[in-house]
Amino acid sequence: xxxxxxxxxxxxxxxxxxxxxxxxxxxxxxxxxxxxxxxxxxxxxxxxxxxxxxxxxxxxxxxxxxxxxxxxxxxxxxxxxxxxxxxxxxxxxxxxxxxxxxxxxxxxxxxxxxxxxxxxxxxxxxxxxxxxxxxxxxxxxxxxxxxxxxxxxxxxxxxxxxxxxxxxxxxxxxxxxxxxxxxxxxxxxxxxxxxxxxxxxxxxxxxxxxxxxxxxxxxxxxxxxxxxxxxxxxxxxxxxxxxxxxxxxxxxxxxxxxxxxxxxxxx
Ligand SMILES: C[S@@+](CC[C@H](N)C(=O)[O-])C[C@H]1O[C@@H](n2cnc3c(N)ncnc32)[C@H](O)[C@@H]1O
Numbered sequence: 001x002x003x004x005x006x007x008x009x010x011x012x013x014x015x016x017x018x019x020x021x022x023x024x025x026x027x028x029x030x031x032x033x034x035x036x037x038x039x040x041x042x043x044x045x046x047x048x049x050x051x052x053x054x055x056x057x058x059x060x061x062x063x064x065x066x067x068x069x070x071x072x073x074x075x076x077x078x079x080x081x082x083x084x085x086x087x088x089x090x091x092x093x094x095x096x097x098x099x100x101x102x103x104x105x106x107x108x109x110x111x112x113x114x115x116x117x118x119x120x121x122x123x124x125x126x127x128x129x130x131x132x133x134x135x136x137x138x139x140x141x142x143x144x145x146x147x148x149x150x151x152x153x154x155x156x157x158x159x160x161x162x163x164x165x166x167x168x169x170x171x172x173x174x175x176x177x178x179x180x181x182x183x184x185x186x187x188x189x190x191x192x193x194x195x196x197x198x199x200x201x202x203x204x205x206x207x208x209x210x211x212x213x214x215x216x217x218x219x220x221x222x223x224x225x226x227x228x229x230x231x232x233x234x235x236x237x238x239x240x241x242x243x244x245x246x247x248x249x250x251x252x253x254x255x256x257x258x259x260x261x262x263x264x265x266x267x
Contacts, residue, residue: 009069013223014047015215018079021049023211027197028111028140028260029053036060038106043095043127044068044113048076048088054109055085063088064105066095095123100130107131111140114183118171124187131267137189139263140197143177146259147217149249156249159242162228163221169231177261189265197260203252213256218246 032054034040038061045051045065055063065088067073073090080088093099095113108127114120124137131137144164149156167174176183184192201208222243228234234242249256 008223009071010223012219014072014075017047017049019211019215019219021053023208023216024197024199024260025053027199028262029057032057032109032138034058034061034107038062039064039104040107040109041066041100041105041127041130043108043110043123045076045090046072046112048072048079050109050111051076051088052080052083052085055080055088056083059085059087061087061107064091064100065089066091066093066098068092068094096126098126098130102129103132105130105132106135108135108137110138112142114139114180115141115167115174115176116170116172120173120176120179121183121187124183124189128188128267133267135267137184137263137265137267139180139184140260141177141180141263142174142258142260144174146177147257149246149256150254151245151248153242153245153248155238155241156243156245158234159221159228159239159246162233162239162242163224165233166224166227166231177259180261180263184263184265189267192263192265194261194263197262199258199260201250201256203250203254209250209256212258213250214247217256217258218243218250221246 040061040063042051042063042065045067051065070092073092077090108131117123144160147160164174181192181194199212201213225239229236229239248254
């Protein structure tokens with residue numbers, strides 16, 4: 001059941017997911033809180049980077065966090081236990097074959113998962129089945145097409161495009177943020193609302209330079225370098241220039257901008 005996906009399951013990727021979640025916690029999660037007693041399904045929890053934030057923000061809610069990867073689930077359990085949260089249960093299962101009864105959750109949450117799935121609308125329909133009528137779904141996704149930076153560089157843009165192309169070749173869509181609204185509607189949800197969450201980084205915000213531009217975004221792009229070269233999407237020289245130019249945006253006069261999209265809807 002362990003399945004390959006574009007970012008892989010390496011220790012470096014696990015650290016990147018935790019950096020990403022911690023750095024973006026305020027921007028992405030400040031308005032996510034579940035009432036005490038409610039039962040929440042987190043789909044595609046990975047190493048639990050978002051789980052710990054959700055559990056901490058809603059201590060009275062009970063979370064069931066699921067993922068395909070047994071290894072990621074073990075890391076997630078350790079992460080959540082280490083932070084002392086007792087309100088999370090973990091299950092290994094596939095979003096497309098959820099082992100839960102119809103209408104058994106009050107809320108559903110997923111973050112950075114649809115972008116990796118060949119049929120995101122089908123995944124949402126599967127999640128909708130286990131959601132109670134009137135319950136809410138919250139979906140957070142990025143959109144690599146929303147990236148711009150200073151100094152601009154065609155090499156850096158090309159390196160990002162390599163990731164977009166590789167992910168597409170694996171059946172994913174790293175430009176999915178802009179499609180959240182139509183996909184949620186297509187999957188039968190009502191009261192759909194999507195809000196952009198822009199991350200703006202300059203050297204006056206050293207926490208974001210490190211936590212977001214370097215350790216989240218550039219680390220993500222760097223992670224596909226070997227595959228991009230092997231696939232003939234770039235060569236080592238151009239790739240090196242692209243990564244060097246992305247790193248220049250973290251300098252004293254550099255800026256880096258990216259937008260996430262957070263959608264909420266009801267069944
Ligand atoms: C980029 S990670 C995001 C993890 C976590 N939500 C976060 O934001 O840190 C995507 C996760 O989705 C999981 N995943 C992909 N397809 C899945 C499926 N069909 N069912 C369950 N989990 C899936 C992967 O195993 C991976 O852990």
